[in-house]
Amino acid sequence: MSAEKLDALFGDPRDPDNPVGYAAVLAADERHEMLAEGERLLEAYGMNAEFVPAAYGGRLVRADRLAEVQRALWRRDPCLGLGYGFSSLLGSVNIWSAGTHEQRTKAAEILLGGGRIAAAFHELDHGNDFAHAECAAVPSDDGWLLTGRKEIVTNLRRAEAMVLFARTSEVAGSRSHSQFFVTRDELPADRVLDLPRFPSSGMNGVQLGGLRFSDCPIPGNAMLGRPGQGIENALRAYQLSRVVLPAILVGPLDTALRLALECVHERRLYGGVAADLPYVRAALARTYADLLAVDAFCGVGLRALHLAPEATLLYAPAVKYLTSRIVLDAFEDLRAVMGAQGYLREGSYAMFQKLVRDAAPATFAHISRSACLVLILPQLPRLARKSWLADPAAARQLFDLGADLPPLDFDQLAVGMLSGDGLIGVLAETAERESAGSPVGRFAVRFRDEVLALRDQCAALAPSDLTIGASPEAYAVADRYTVLLAAAAALAVWRSDDRQQEAALLGILDRLSGRLGGAPVLTPDERASAEQALFDIAVERFQDGRLLDLSARHVSG
Known part of the structure; x- marks a missing residue:
């Protein structure tokens, strides 16, 4: 298959x-x-x-x-x-x-x-604050008794089994909760109540359910791992899904961009078609650059799960955080191009508005963007001090998308402090290798200088800035770090794949550097040339029936 x-x-x-x-x-x-x-x-x-x-x-x-x-x-x-x-x-x-x-x-x-197996973690009163989840399991003679609620859980009513996240200790801290794997038929019907379905503004068909437990017995052998390992287990396991889900979202964005390309070549405006307008071409080119940036960053994150599993505790939330923002922004940019067609629920382009609605909850589901930054912040001072611009770039194998990989090993996914950052090492090596006057070389220097500035900012972070109570300035540091990781991933992926055009890389780097602020790296003529090349590539692939992602494979529609 x-x-x-x-x-x-x-x-x-x-x-x-x-x-x-x-x-x-x-x-x-x-x-x-x-x-x-x-x-x-x-x-x-x-x-x-x-x-x-x-x-x-x-x-x-x-x-x-x-x-x-x-x-x-x-x-x-x-x-x-x-x-x-x-x-x-x-x-x-x-x-x-x-x-x-x-x-x-x-x-x-x-x-x-x-x-189906549902993930029954979420409680409305606590959101991503799992350490304060109230649904509790207390020991009984032959297992556990569960009391509390789980809400907004996909397929909970339809699932044959579920993984439950519950408090098992009143002691505050990261060891207060555990996970349990139970089947629905193991739960007495008189001790569990299905809550009404939660309606949503996107993913209309998905059944978001909830359960209320009342001294509900669950088997003694249902616990996953040891008592108090619930948060640790989730941090390890969800490194996979926090990279896979952003990679998946390239698919809906690909379809939306294809619909937009079709629309602008059919829509008549000002004596021609919408695609004749420079603003329209530039907007679509920039969205395409965003799609390629997400694909490259996710591709490296996916390979890191196999080749550098010790680093994915950091790279997975970075991928989830930045790509979700890029995807949301890209959909909004496409909606501006589509105009009224982007809102209609009937007609040739009705699928577009559904994709926009469905993508929005998918970008923050599973873990919020702010929660991603909270996972990143504690790692930064040590890496800034010991690794950045000192350690070499990660091995080229990490960036050779599609190349062979060892089987995924969940036991290798770790929780702890990192000692190195091979992605940031890419920026220093690229700055040294590329001609300082070339567009790619200028971008590499720009990103390397940003690393230097970020290193100083990380050294000044207070202990409170490494927690959920971090200052807005600390969150901004983590935000900028994710942009640098994405830039490094794009640079290294393009170096490893001769099929990709440099103009596309320049468009990606231009978009990423724009998220950092400061003076543009490209001249107006260089930017216009890169964007025209991106637009032409997108049109060619669309007309040839190929995907717009890095695979460029043929599809039926």
Whole structure:
């Protein structure tokens, strides 16, 4: 099975008779339902096998392959992507990371049998503040008694099993909570109540549910790991999903950009087509640069899960934080180009408004952007002092997207302080290698100088700036750091792939440097040339029926 196979099963999205085409997807969205034909298609494909490690009978071996298949699905319908299967990944990664052999076998049997595993972490009163979650489990004679609520959990009512996050100690700190893996039939019906479905403004078909537990017994062997390891388990396991989800969102953005390209070449304005307008071409070129930046950054993050798993505690939240902002901004830029067509729920471009609505919750779901920065901040002073501009760049293998990888090993994902930062090392090496007068060389110097400034700012951070109570200035430091990581990833990916054009790289670096502020690196003529080249590449790929991401593979629509 592959992304190409899934594309073929979905067929032509523009075919009105296609039961999983745009017309059917939009009709299900209007009814606030999951696309039933889509779920049947995914069941026949065996989508749940993508979430199960190969050692337990599934197809999960490479994180980048997992992301590629999910991207193919989300490109057609993000609601189906989240509601059918990805929510099961969010639950099951905790089992692959911390579960016993028996627990993993049980989870694999559920998923490979077509079942679902929900991730029951969220409580409305606490959001991402898991350390203060109130749903509690207390010891009983033969297990645990669970009391409290879980809310806004995808597929909770439909799931055959769930991973529960519950308080197991009244002592404050990171050891106060644990995880439990239970099946729904293990919960007495009179001790658990399904809450009404939570309506949402995006992902209309996804069933967001909740549960209320009242002294609900759960088995003594249900705990994942040891008591008090709930937060640690989540920090380790969710390193995978915090990179995979941003990589997936390239799919909906790809579709939205393709719709915009189609629209501007058909829409008549001022005696010509909209694509004739310099503003329109520039806006689309910049959005395309953003898509490529996200793809490169995510691609490196996915490979780091295999090749540098000790670093993904830092790189995963950095990817999730920055790419979510870029994707949201890109959709808004496209909406400005689409005009009224970007809001219509009927017609040739109605799919666009659904993609915008569906992408918004996906960018902050699972972990908020501010929570990502909280994970990054404690690492920065040590790295600034000991690693930045001192350690060499990471091995080229990290940036050779698509090259061979060792199997994903959840046991290698770690929680702790990093000793090195091979991505930042790319910026220093590029600044030394490239001609100082070339556009790429000027960008490299600009980013290297930003590292120097950031190093001084990190040295001045107070202890309180490394916590959730950090100052706005400290959050800004972490924000700028993520931009530098993305720039390093793009530079190294382009160096490793001769197929990519330098004009596209210049467009990416121009967009990223713009997020740092300061004087532009490119001259007006250089920027105009890069943006025209990006626009031409996008149009050529669109007309040739190829994806706009770095793979540029052919698709049916």
